Amino acid sequence: MAESDVAATAAPSGAPSPWERPDVAAQATPTRSVLPGPETVHPVEFTGTSGEYFRIWIVNVALTLVTLGIYSAWAKVRKRRYLYGHTRVAGEGIEYLAKPIPILLGRLIAVAVLAAIVAADFLVPALAASRPLRQLLSIVVFVAAGPWIMVRSLRFNARNTAYRNIRFRFAAAYGDCFRIVATYGWLLLTGILYPFFRRRLVRFGVENHLYGATKLELSFDFGKPFVRAYFVAYGLFVLYMIGGVLPVVGIAAAVAAGMRVKLSQIAPLGFLLWLPVYAIAIGLTFAYIRARTINAIFNHLRIGPIRFSSSLRVRDVAGIYFSNAVAVVFTLGFATPWAVIRTWRYRMSKTAMTAAAPLDGFVQAEADHIGAAGQEIGDMLDFDVSL
Amino acid sequence: MTEFDAVYYDGRTSARNAVRVRAADDGQIHIAGDAVDVALPLAGARVDPPLAGVARAIRFANGAELRTEDCGALDALFSSQDRIERIAHVLEGRWRYALAGLALVAAVTAWIVIDGLPAAAALVADAIPETTQRAMGDQTLRTIDRTLCAPSALDARRREALLGDFRTLAASSGEANARIELRSCRAIGPNAFALPGGIIVVTDQLADVLKSDAELTAVLAHELGHARYRHPMRAALQSAGAAALVSVLAGDAVSITGIVVTLPTLLLQTGYSRGFEDDADTYAFERLKALGISPRAFAEALAALEGAHAARSRDAGQSLPDYLSTHPSTGRRIQRALSAQ
Numbered sequence: 001m002a003e004s005d006v007a008a009t010a011a012p013s014g015a016p017s018p019w020e021r022p023d024v025a026a027q028a029t030p031t032r033s034v035l036p037g038p039e040t041v042h043p044v045e046f047t048g049t050s051g052e053y054f055r056i057w058i059v060n061v062a063l064t065l066v067t068l069g070i071y072s073a074w075a076k077v078r079k080r081r082y083l084y085g086h087t088r089v090a091g092e093g094i095e096y097l098a099k100p101i102p103i104l105l106g107r108l109i110a111v112a113v114l115a116a117i118v119a120a121d122f123l124v125p126a127l128a129a130s131r132p133l134r135q136l137l138s139i140v141v142f143v144a145a146g147p148w149i150m151v152r153s154l155r156f157n158a159r160n161t162a163y164r165n166i167r168f169r170f171a172a173a174y175g176d177c178f179r180i181v182a183t184y185g186w187l188l189l190t191g192i193l194y195p196f197f198r199r200r201l202v203r204f205g206v207e208n209h210l211y212g213a214t215k216l217e218l219s220f221d222f223g224k225p226f227v228r229a230y231f232v233a234y235g236l237f238v239l240y241m242i243g244g245v246l247p248v249v250g251i252a253a254a255v256a257a258g259m260r261v262k263l264s265q266i267a268p269l270g271f272l273l274w275l276p277v278y279a280i281a282i283g284l285t286f287a288y289i290r291a292r293t294i295n296a297i298f299n300h301l302r303i304g305p306i307r308f309s310s311s312l313r314v315r316d317v318a319g320i321y322f323s324n325a326v327a328v329v330f331t332l333g334f335a336t337p338w339a340v341i342r343t344w345r346y347r348m349s350k351t352a353m354t355a356a357a358p359l360d361g362f363v364q365a366e367a368d369h370i371g372a373a374g375q376e377i378g379d380m381l382d383f384d385v386s387l
Numbered sequence: 388m389t390e391f392d393a394v395y396y397d398g399r400t401s402a403r404n405a406v407r408v409r410a411a412d413d414g415q416i417h418i419a420g421d422a423v424d425v426a427l428p429l430a431g432a433r434v435d436p437p438l439a440g441v442a443r444a445i446r447f448a449n450g451a452e453l454r455t456e457d458c459g460a461l462d463a464l465f466s467s468q469d470r471i472e473r474i475a476h477v478l479e480g481r482w483r484y485a486l487a488g489l490a491l492v493a494a495v496t497a498w499i500v501i502d503g504l505p506a507a508a509a510l511v512a513d514a515i516p517e518t519t520q521r522a523m524g525d526q527t528l529r530t531i532d533r534t535l536c537a538p539s540a541l542d543a544r545r546r547e548a549l550l551g552d553f554r555t556l557a558a559s560s561g562e563a564n565a566r567i568e569l570r571s572c573r574a575i576g577p578n579a580f581a582l583p584g585g586i587i588v589v590t591d592q593l594a595d596v597l598k599s600d601a602e603l604t605a606v607l608a609h610e611l612g613h614a615r616y617r618h619p620m621r622a623a624l625q626s627a628g629a630a631a632l633v634s635v636l637a638g639d640a641v642s643i644t645g646i647v648v649t650l651p652t653l654l655l656q657t658g659y660s661r662g663f664e665d666d667a668d669t670y671a672f673e674r675l676k677a678l679g680i681s682p683r684a685f686a687e688a689l690a691a692l693e694g695a696h697a698a699r700s701r702d703a704g705q706s707l708p709d710y711l712s713t714h715p716s717t718g719r720r721i722q723r724a725l726s727a728q
Contacts, residue, residue: 047440048440052439052440052479054485055439055479055480055481055482055484055485056438056439056479058485058488058489058492059475059478059479059484059485059488060475060479061488061492062488062489062491062492062495063475065491065492065495065496065499066491066495074471074472074475078436078438078472078475078479081435081438081441082438082439082440082441085438085440085441085442086440086441092394092403092454093441093442095444163401164396164401164403165396165397165398165401165444165450165451165452166396166398166400166401212401333633334489359401359403360400360401360402360403361400361401361402362400362401363399363400363401364398364399364400364450
């Protein structure tokens with residue numbers, strides 16, 4: 001769930017940075033490394049190719065099918081390692097360190113829990129009979145389990161992402177996330193205020209990440225462009241729908257008149273005309289929100305002396321999404337690797353990184369000095385719950 | 388003795404060190420560069436599995452790492468680790484294996500869709516206890532009652548006749564557990580359908596359309612066939628399986644392609660339902676003959692239903708294209724009924 005936005009934006013973009021003394025390190029003191037000095041621009045590039053990724057993808061799908069899904073955990077690691085490893089920041093690839101077994105374990109647990117929920121839905125008579133009870137229970141599950149899943153998967157992904165052998169971490173506990181969902185969750189019920197909830201969640205997700213001992217920071221003015229992206233997109237959606245409905249009704253009315261039938265009798269035709277209008281509106285809205293919110297996050301992100309810029313353009317993103325959708329449909333899914341690679345490459349080509357200090361100065365958090373053995377134990381207790 | 392160039396990160400800071408690495412016979416890795424001169428034990432170290440174009444690292448027990456593109460050297464040092472991913476790497480490296488993978492995926496998918504999934508669903512459906520299936524059916528019925536249907540408004544005599552016919556049919560077919568439920572469902576129209584656990588729902592609107600008892604019995608026999616073969620349960624399992632299959636194949640596609648994922652699932656489901664309908668029809672013909680009723684009654688029921696549906700859709704001004712309908716074309720079914728006499 002939250003993984004897609006928060007982690008994917010925060011973690012993999014990870015970049016290195018300034019110097020801090022290990023003793024001050026692990027703690028949550030935002031390290032304002034406002035070191036004066038000339039800023040250096042470091043290249044961010046993606047060197048993966050769709051041919052290579054297609055081979056990895058198809059072999060992994062085949063092995064997943066042959067092993068009845070077991071291999072999917074290995075497949076996930078290999079695909080993500082490829083995408084991260086070919087994302088080269090200042091020449092060095094990002095490391096994805098997750099082991100397949102914890103991912104497999106997480107998936108098995110998730111499947112078991114889902115099966116239990118479905119079974120309970122059918123088998124517990126009180127639950128089946130009472131709609132209010134079901135609704136109440138789903139809200140409770142959402143508020144209680146949602147934060148747990150989110151924190152778990154952010155933590156797992158952060159811990160397993162590294163750059164220059166310095167790991168990311170996600171420092172928030174379940175309680176922190178629960179408080180936010182409990183405090184701001186009502187915004188969801190209003191629907192239209194959802195962007196404010198989202199903004200709080202993104203700030204929570206980003207600012208609780210650390211690169212080694214250095215906190216990730218979102219400057220205060222990140223919120224305005226972030227929320228504006230949603231509302232402008234909503235507004236454009238409404239305008240587009242109004243603009244789209246008139247020609248559709250017009251065409252339908254003309255056809256109805258031509259066929260000498262009542263307008264209501266050609267409703268299926270109207271529906272067929274309406275479908276592409278609606279699909280384009282949804283796609284454009286989605287692309288607008290995606291491009292503008294990612295820009296808002298990255299343009300306000302700092303890791304010590306490093307800052308980023310992201311200049312995704314809505315028309316590019318929309319073009320990529322639409323052509324991806326068409327290609328995936330017409331190839332029965334086999335264009336998926338190509339779609340993934342070009343989307344990722346575009347994003348990286350629009351991302352830039354600037355550092356006011358050498359990239360050599362980041363330090364590992366104290367807790368991570370334990371090395372491989374401690375890590376294995378951590379892996380056994382730590383499993384990935386994101387599917 | 389192996390020697391290679393690498394980049395060394397000590398795991399404490401992000402400082403980058405270009406180094407020359409020498410693996411000595413004493414099990415120590417000697418690392419030397421401008422600011423580094425250490426020896427670390429090979430024992431307890433791990434190496435990243437190979438992956439196209441991605442630099443691999445040796446990760447030492449103390450948290451340090453050596454990154455290198457020199458795969459030959461790494462393979463010489465760590466020959467026994469990560470067998471699974473080594474094999475995967477070989478397969479991923481050549482187009483001929485990728486194309487073989489493609490053929491395999493296509494073949495396995497086709498087999499799963501055509502044979503595997505229906506067979507697995509039938510096995511699982513047989514393994515689910517009767518009481519569980521009935522609980523699922525009751526749950527579905529409650530949902531239908533809440534959203535689509537009202538209690539039956541048939542007059543008592545007609546209702547008794549219907550229930551009596553159903554009891555005779557169920558008893559003579561050895562399906563004593565099957566149960567009939569009468570409902571008035573304007574939203575659904577003249578129809579009958581089977582739910583998991585042998586629950587058969589018949590709408591008042593159907594009883595209005597089918598005037599003769601033989602026709603009603605024919606439709607009931609068809610639904611009893613669905614119950615007998617556990618079609619509702621199998622259909623639910625098959626659609627879950629189809630969704631899982633599609634998500635394995637296209638799970639990585641960006642979320643905008645969500646509709647793309649549901650569409651093939653829906654079409655697959657439609658194909659399966661047609662097979663179920665044929666099986667239930669065949670069952671119905673046998674049961675009818677056992678009761679001394681001609682399968683012609685089934686053909687007549689279908690014709691009457693088709694007339695009613697045509698009238699309904701003329702009023703509503705819409706119709707679905709045939710390939711999206713879950714029933715095989717009515718003409719063909721009528722032919723089958725007539726030739727089963």
